Amino acid sequence: MTLNPLSVCARQPQAAFHRFGADTVVLDSSGTVLRGLNGTGAKVWELLDGQRTLGQIASALADEFQVPKEKVETEVAAFLSLLLNKQLVSVREP
Secondary structure, three states, rough: OOOOOOEEEEEEOOEEEHHHHHOOEEEEEOOOOEEEEEEHHHHHHOOOOOOOHHHHHHHHHHHHOOOOHHHHHHHHHHHHHHHHOOOOOOEOOO
């Protein structure tokens, strides 16, 4: 599946996550694989509410980190593709 700025992504309900100070970990739906997220990945994960589009998430990050939205959009799409392949998120097209 190709993600685009209008793609709406959500965390899978079976994927548990927890913050430990600056670190965030996600436990996959099988309950067997723990994945660590860096600060930016954790911010994306928090914004995956099933309401925001990929473009809206990228805009929020671009504003927060003061970087070009186009660059952020490409990186967020790549990260969400990884999460999708690991079945940690679902995607809904408009």
